[in-house]
Amino acid sequence: MTIREIILKFTNELSDISDTPRLDVEVMLMNVLGKVDKLYLHMNLNKEIEKELLEKLQKMVNERKLGRPVAYIVGNREFMGLDFYVQEGVLIPRPDTEILVEEIINICVEEEYRKKERIEILDIGTGSGAITVSLAHYIKNGFLKSFDISDIALKIGKKNAIDNSVEDKIEFIKSDVFSAMEEKDSLKELKFDIIVSNPPYIKKDVIPTLHTQVKDFEPYNALEGGVDGLDFYRKITEESSKYIKKGGVLAYEVGHDQAEDVYNIMNNNGFEKIYIKKDLAGIDRVVIGLKL
Structure with missing residues (x-):
């Protein structure tokens, strides 16, 4: 043929x-x-x-x-112009998340960040390493900690860091949200310039209605965000104040109908200058605020 x-x-x-x-x-x-x-x-x-x-x-x-996703079949997915190995057990990188990464990169070319010797960044939810590795690749003075509770995610994230030649700029750490900050002596005094996360945000009762290639193949714990989908936004936002520098940035990807709720969560926890970015489809996709 x-x-x-x-x-x-x-x-x-x-x-x-x-x-x-x-x-x-x-x-x-x-x-x-x-x-x-x-x-x-x-x-x-x-x-x-x-x-x-x-x-x-x-x-x-x-x-x-x-119903198996093509990315799992071929074992890779392109993201931010880089190639990422993926397998079942990690969320497949999606174009929407590039909006979040691009906004962090834009922030880091501003003068106050550009002149720093090191920009300390925390990515909560390693997944395939797409956010972590892309930020390490494109932000030359960016150094990252990447937290995930999943051993598979941490393993895949490390592989993708090595494959994209940024492994010397990233430390992958097993952590349930911020738990490692209290458990590891090397982290107890550390505060971050930027905390970024694309957390699980799908409502629990919505997951059974998702397409087969998502609900039957992608990891459940990377999808489910509680009854209203906002559990991780609340937890990360509430706890982040202890680990973010004054003037530091907290940045999220959000679900298609969650931007206003996440905006309010951040506003109620002392974040200021909060703004929302749309994705290419015109949907509110990224919420960012400063801890002043």
């Missing part, structure tokens, strides 16, 4: 399963062929594909039919 025939065949097979069947097929096909540029496919539509590669692709398509 040619690349053209393969794309048409498997796109049709996935049309009832995926919202983006052709894209799914192209990503899996590029993985099978060892290519990173989709242009290769379009420049070689009449190229015949070896039987063993076609069989490998068929197995991937069969996994996709069961």
Whole structure:
């Protein structure tokens, strides 16, 4: 079969399963062929594909039919122009989160941050390491602590830090929100310039209604944020005052209908100059405030 025939065949097979069947097929096909540029496919539509590669692709398509996300099937996802290894047990990086990372980068080019020898940043919720590693990569004077309760997340985060050559700027630490700050002597006196988090924020009763590829494959503890989805925003905001420098930044990604609630939580806990950033779809996606 040619690349053209393969794309048409498997796109049709996935049309009832995926919202983006052709894209799914192209990503899996590029993985099978060892290519990173989709242009290769379009420049070689009449190229015949070896039987063993076609069989490998068929197995991937069969996994996709069961609802398994493409990122888990191929084992990677692009985020902020970097490549991240992912597997089941860590949340798949999403484009919406780039809005949060980009805003932190913008803050760090301001004069008061640019002239610092070190910007101390804490990321609560390592996941795949997407936020942590991206900030370490793009903020040259940024040094990070990355907290997660999941051993898998910490392991994957470390791998992605190494793969992106920023492992010397990040310390990955097992912690239930801020618990490590009290347990580790090396952290007890540390305060951060920036605390950032994309915490679990989906309402408990909403999770069963999510798409199969999310609710059946992505880690539950990275999704569920309590009855109203705000549990982690409350906990992090309330406890952060002990660990953030005067004038320091607290920054969150939020769910599509949570920006006002998170704004109020921050305002009620003494944060000022709070503002909201929209994502590319015009949805309130990021909430940021200062501890003055």
